[in-house]
Amino acid sequence: MxxxxxxxxxxxxxxxxxxxxxxxxxxxxxxxxxxxxxxxxxxxxxxxxxxxxxxxxxxxxxxxxxxxxxxxxxxxxxxxxxxxxxxxxxxxxxxxxxxxxxxxxxxxxxxxxxxxxxxxxxxxxxxxxxxxxxxxxxxxxxxxxxxxxxxxxxxxxxxxxxxxxxxxxxxxxxxxxxxxxxxxxxxxxxxxxxxDDETIKERLANDIEIALLKTKAQFKSAKDKSEFLDDALVAAQKNVGAKSSEDFRFRDAISSSGVGYFAISKDGMFSEVNEAWAKLYNYNSPTEIVGKHYRLSRTEEDFHELEKSVEKALQGETIKHGEVKRICKDGSFGYHTLTISPMIRNGKITGVEGFIIDTTDKRLAEKELLKKKISVEAELKKQKVEE
Structure with a gap:
């Protein structure tokens, strides 16, 4: 303290x-x-x-x-x-x-x-x-x-x-x-x-943000200076290492964690995904997915369920969707947990954003354990019959 x-x-x-x-x-x-x-x-x-x-x-x-x-x-x-x-x-x-x-x-x-x-x-x-x-x-x-x-x-x-x-x-x-x-x-x-240290870090980032925004307001007539201050604001927030504004609520928190980040606009189009998200879906880069509708990553049945969660998030709720199945670029399937939250810009909900954590290996391991269990039970049953 x-x-x-x-x-x-x-x-x-x-x-x-x-x-x-x-x-x-x-x-x-x-x-x-x-x-x-x-x-x-x-x-x-x-x-x-x-x-x-x-x-x-x-x-x-x-x-x-x-x-x-x-x-x-x-x-x-x-x-x-x-x-x-x-x-x-x-x-x-x-x-x-x-x-x-x-x-x-x-x-x-x-x-x-x-x-x-x-x-x-x-x-x-x-x-x-x-x-x-x-x-x-x-x-x-x-x-x-x-x-x-x-x-x-x-x-x-x-x-x-x-x-x-x-x-x-x-x-x-x-x-x-x-x-x-x-x-x-x-x-x-x-x-x-x-x-505590975490709160102090957030306060410091907020101090930097307010100072830069006040300075930026004095340069409204100079576009190049305004853009320079925008870059300085982003750099200051990242250097501090704290989520200091609504624009970086999820993205900053998971930038180096390997967790997939995504942002979807109100019309259902991907406005941003990070490298980890693209990799989990077997895309070569985020640019391949930005501008496309989020229904492409779901089966018809799974899409309708996901659509309900997105609608709730657009109303201001944060949804922990649990484990879902994804369709990758090559047609293969994978599994991950999904959390969706409203994306707020200038005090208004402009879409949704969230993150995914891959559980495919966990799901495959569970399947293998289930197969082994069935095999062992069948063998025991066979031995009991022979006796």
């Missing part, structure tokens, strides 16, 4: 200031509702109002900070890996499973956190601010507001308070689910979080 600087100074200041303001607002708010008597009604109202104004100022500065340095990207919702994240929180976390997502430059939040934080920022906080202002300026026509009753305002403001309180409880619990109970809290205090 090594320490990596992940939370900036203002980010930590904003986080803890927000936590303090929400805590004060909850304590004074419930006292205003006569839940208990701690500060006295008048003092609670005064502190509640002052804290609300301070919180509003903090929100304005936080919005400016998020947009000025690009941190707003953290809250863009995504459905990728959301099922895996739910499974992790429901079961995996109690079985010691690894976390399905990792903290990178623009990926500090997992899919569930993105949805929850975005909901807080565009729904809960605005509701609290608007209903709070209605409380402050109720029945003062000079100020621009006049209502017949506070009942509906009180309902929404109190409901929002309970949502915030529930969020805080869940948030505190989840901070204890790191590799150590207090590691996440400590990271938000110091800015440094402990990560």
């Amino acid at each position: 090594k320490k990596v600087y992940i939370y900036k100074l203002f980010e930590r200041f904003w986080h803890w200031s927000q936590a303090l303001f929400i805590f004060i607002l909850i304590v004074t708010g419930f006292e205003i509702h006569s839940t208990y008597n701690l500060l006295g009604y008048e003092a609670a109202v005064k502190i509640h109002n002052l804290t609300a104004w301070a919180f509003l100022v903090l929100i304005i500065f936080a919005i400016f900070w998020h947009f000025s340095i690009g941190e707003w990207r953290q809250y863009i919702p995504t459905t990728q890996l959301i099922k895996a994240q739910i499974d992790y929180y429901v079961l995996g976390i109690f079985k010691g499973a690894s976390h399905p997502t990792k903290k990178l430059v623009y990926n500090k939040f997992n899919p569930l956190q993105r949805l929850i934080y975005l909901g807080l920022k565009i729904l809960v906080i605005p509701v609290q601010v608007i209903s709070g202002f209605l409380y402050l300026y109720f029945n003062y026509p000079i100020k621009g507001f006049e209502l017949e009753s506070l009942q509906l305002v009180a309902f929404f403001h109190t409901f929002g308070a309970f949502l915030l309180f529930s969020f805080i409880i869940a948030h505190i619990y989840l901070t204890t689910t790191g590799h150590k109970p207090l590691s996440s809290i400590k990271a938000m205090v110091t800015g440094w979080e402990e990560m």
Whole structure:
């Protein structure tokens, strides 16, 4: 485990200031509702109002900070890996499973956190601010507001308070689910979080990618420079040895493993295969297969089953198809396991990609063992009859 600087100074200041303001607002708010008597009604109202104004100022500065340095990207919702994240929180976390997502430059939040934080920022906080202002300026026509009753305002403001309180409880619990109970809290205090070598490698690759993409944006008018930076981006990712972007999710992981890689576009045509794939199918080079339909590698019966898996992958699922039979270029047959996943480019599913692992030798060995078993059983049966 090594320490990596992940939370900036203002980010930590904003986080803890927000936590303090929400805590004060909850304590004074419930006292205003006569839940208990701690500060006295008048003092609670005064502190509640002052804290609300301070919180509003903090929100304005936080919005400016998020947009000025690009941190707003953290809250863009995504459905990728959301099922895996739910499974992790429901079961995996109690079985010691690894976390399905990792903290990178623009990926500090997992899919569930993105949805929850975005909901807080565009729904809960605005509701609290608007209903709070209605409380402050109720029945003062000079100020621009006049209502017949506070009942509906009180309902929404109190409901929002309970949502915030529930969020805080869940948030505190989840901070204890790191590799150590207090590691996440400590990271938000110091800015440094402990990560394993694999995560650090992915973060480094992601840092390089973001830096190169930002630089490339400055050279849009110069095509040769843009292409040069594209090559530099690919080289940097490969040198780091980590899968840092969606474009290299499978390909980088198996580039030197001898496993067959393939990519199929939405129209069913092979858009890419690697040397290992071509070799398993007895083709001389990948160029012989690129541009052809994937049905050529299957029997009619096997194709229909594979077609269903491809359709599921195009809907966002990752399919472990198990062992399948392939038709090679020379008409011979082979066997391999098959995994298919959606191919995502710029946030959209553009096809499917996956890998195959040859099991032909294993299948032949099993057949030979079965033949030997049948032969031995027949011999034993013959001897028993003769006796």
